[in-house]
Amino acid sequence: MYSLDDLGWNSFFSQQVTDSERARWQPARVVWEGRQRYRLSTGEAGWRAGLAGRLRHAAASRADLPAIGDWVLAALRPAEGSATIHRVLGRRSCFSRAAAGRSTDEQIIAANVDTVLLVTSLNRDFNLRRIERYLALAWESGARPVVVLNKADLCADPEAWRREMASASQGVPVLVTSALRGDGMPALMEVIGAAGTTALLGSSGVGKSTLINALVGDNRQAVRAIRDRDERGRHSTTSRQLVCLQGGGILIDTPGMRELQLWDAEDGLEHAFADVEALADGCRFRDCSHGGEPSCAVTAAVERGELAAERLANYRRLQREDDFLRSRHDESARLERTRKAKEIAKAVKLHYKLRRR
Numbered sequence: 001m002y003s004l005d006d007l008g009w010n011s012f013f014s015q016q017v018t019d020s021e022r023a024r025w026q027p028a029r030v031v032w033e034g035r036q037r038y039r040l041s042t043g044e045a046g047w048r049a050g051l052a053g054r055l056r057h058a059a060a061s062r063a064d065l066p067a068i069g070d071w072v073l074a075a076l077r078p079a080e081g082s083a084t085i086h087r088v089l090g091r092r093s094c095f096s097r098a099a100a101g102r103s104t105d106e107q108i109i110a111a112n113v114d115t116v117l118l119v120t121s122l123n124r125d126f127n128l129r130r131i132e133r134y135l136a137l138a139w140e141s142g143a144r145p146v147v148v149l150n151k152a153d154l155c156a157d158p159e160a161w162r163r164e165m166a167s168a169s170q171g172v173p174v175l176v177t178s179a180l181r182g183d184g185m186p187a188l189m190e191v192i193g194a195a196g197t198t199a200l201l202g203s204s205g206v207g208k209s210t211l212i213n214a215l216v217g218d219n220r221q222a223v224r225a226i227r228d229r230d231e232r233g234r235h236s237t238t239s240r241q242l243v244c245l246q247g248g249g250i251l252i253d254t255p256g257m258r259e260l261q262l263w264d265a266e267d268g269l270e271h272a273f274a275d276v277e278a279l280a281d282g283c284r285f286r287d288c289s290h291g292g293e294p295s296c297a298v299t300a301a302v303e304r305g306e307l308a309a310e311r312l313a314n315y316r317r318l319q320r321e322d323d324f325l326r327s328r329h330d331e332s333a334r335l336e337r338t339r340k341a342k343e344i345a346k347a348v349k350l351h352y353k354l355r356r357r
């Protein structure tokens, strides 16, 4: 049995609810997300939920619809155990990417997250460049990132990897764990217990669900809620899910992502590459791209061996990607305005036509 507070409810959300809304609807948190289907928790009970037609129609983009971790207002039908979602409350933070294959639509990976664990494994999956990308998105989301290097049991010298990671993560805490052997679990538990809501992100197979199982321990209620294997028996998460730990702390499990395109990550990139940004103050040109311009302080640092060439290359790649996506968003916003203007013109025309009859 949980209370709304155990689920993360606080004044940031409660102050958004008007008296008339309070009279009709209940606050609930999205704890499972499928295709346009949801499961909500009000603390003491769980509810299957769909969207009110008005909410669906008013949504200009996918980002206006509920996502895992969202707080919503819903009409509950206790006899059926089901509910209808009428409003998504304003988010405190959200981790987004451009929807796969559609760079003009924002997809929310998890909402109202306080800490994101960027999980990678100490084997072939280990990739500093990917972590840099995740870090940019994490900083942009408003959540606090923590890097987790899992599967330490498969690696002869985890400490060497941790040191290498530390240079790419710019002061973000880096934890080394083995979900299998239990290494580093107390430190991880400490981060999670103090964090409110923690989302686990990372490629498929790095051990996100195994870490959650290890953290949940013998809490049977929560274990049952985790669908560790999908219908085909694969060891892989297919939907996003939120679970509460008995001792405090809320976890969001997500399926591994193959593609993680940036979404308006300008500030996030600045944060994730604070070292490059600081060096850039010394470039001769204010809009220096650090791609061979004269008197470039950034390429000078690479030549002196103070900045890894791969890190600079990744920074420039992510900057270009962000610029491109931003131009695409501006274009789609322009098209949307044109479409609206045409619709209004049509409605006005029809109005006069009917009046003339």
Ligand SMILES: Nc1nc2c(ncn2[C@@H]2O[C@H](COP(=O)(O)OP(=O)(O)OP(=O)(O)O)[C@@H](O)[C@H]2O)c(=O)[nH]1
Pocket (backbone or CB within 6 Å): 150, 151, 152, 153, 154, 177, 178, 179, 180, 181, 202, 203, 204, 205, 206, 207, 208, 209, 210, 211, 235, 236, 237, 238, 254, 255, 256, 257
């Ligand atoms: N050796 C070792 N194997 C691990 C560890 N953690 C997880 N695994 C194994 O790695 C495989 C994948 O683990 P999952 O927890 O399903 O990975 P996931 O990140 O949730 O993957 P998706 O749900 O597909 O995104 C499983 O076979 C786990 O048993 C670890 O610390 N050490």
Ligand SMILES: [Mg+2]
Pocket (backbone or CB within 6 Å): 208, 209, 210, 235, 236, 237, 253, 254, 255, 256
């Ligand atoms: Mg999983």
Ligand SMILES: [Zn+2]
Pocket (backbone or CB within 6 Å): 280, 283, 284, 288, 289, 290, 291, 293, 295, 296, 297, 298, 299
């Ligand atoms: Zn430069």
